Amino acid sequence: FCGPYVDDSSDARFAITGPQPPLTISIRSPMEGTVWQAGTTQTIAWASTATDGYVELYLVSSSGERFWSDYVPVQRGSVPWDVPSCIGDGTDYTVELSFRPECGPQIEATSETFAITGSLPRPALRLTSPNGGERWEARVPQLITWEGLNATGDVDAYLLKGDEWWDWLGSAPMVAGQLAWDICPYVGDGADYAIRIESCSCGPCIGDDS
Numbered sequence: 001f002c003g004p005y006v007d008d009s010s011d012a013r014f015a016i017t018g019p020q021p022p023l024t025i026s027i028r029s030p031m032e033g034t035v036w037q038a039g040t041t042q043t044i045a046w047a048s049t050a051t052d053g054y055v056e057l058y059l060v061s062s063s064g065e066r067f068w069s070d071y072v073p074v075q076r077g078s079v080p081w082d083v084p085s086c087i088g089d090g091t092d093y094t095v096e097l098s099f100r101p102e103c104g105p106q107i108e109a110t111s112e113t114f115a116i117t118g119s120l121p122r123p124a125l126r127l128t129s130p131n132g133g134e135r136w137e138a139r140v141p142q143l144i145t146w147e148g149l150n151a152t153g154d155v156d157a158y159l160l161k162g163d164e165w166w167d168w169l170g171s172a173p174m175v176a177g178q179l180a181w182d183i184c185p186y187v188g189d190g191a192d193y194a195i196r197i198e199s200c201s202c203g204p205c206i207g208d209d210s
Helices: none
Strands: 025-029 035-037 041-048 054-060 066-073 078-082 090-100 107-110 114-117 124-129 141-149 154-161 164-173 178-182 193-199 206-209
Touching: 025 090, 025 107, 041 090, 054 078, 066 078, 124 193, 124 206, 141 154, 141 193, 154 178, 164 178
Parallel strands: 035 114
Antiparallel strands: 025 041, 041 078, 054 066, 054 090, 090 107, 090 114, 124 141, 141 178, 154 164, 154 193, 193 206
16 A cells, blocks of 8 residues: 555446345244243244354343344254243233344344243342452462352453453352452552342343442
């Protein structure tokens, strides 16, 4: 590159002929009136005229919560999905599909509304240590502790510096209530560190910060 940017365009319009019919895709399952049981494996299915490209699938609640399902080749036609046991009962869930063909624009499709029943109570999570004001020394092992209500699945712990993610510290079962952390000797001095804990094992992600 040297000097100012230069460009050029064709002197007149030209034609493109012989395009194929537009690609189509539609969701075949779930359909209106379908009822899924939380904690079971269900099938999301679609029909498409495409032979290449990928589909990305989400389950969406009426409140806008989105649960990622899968990203697979369009020719698969269906995927199994494990319905989270704590997803929450409702009668107005939908599946949203984004189709990304190898050539051409992205196509969106949405299923009819359907129901999910039999959900377990959603868990809750509260960080108890550190919770602000502590002074921890590098190289000294510490315990990150929490309280879990309706505990299920695992908890991941992260180190934040200011508002920025710094490092993943490990994971432990929610029922354990704690995670041992060997503080890296090279983490660097600072008074703006925080711990975030998070669990995405059952239904929507939950978490808490120090």
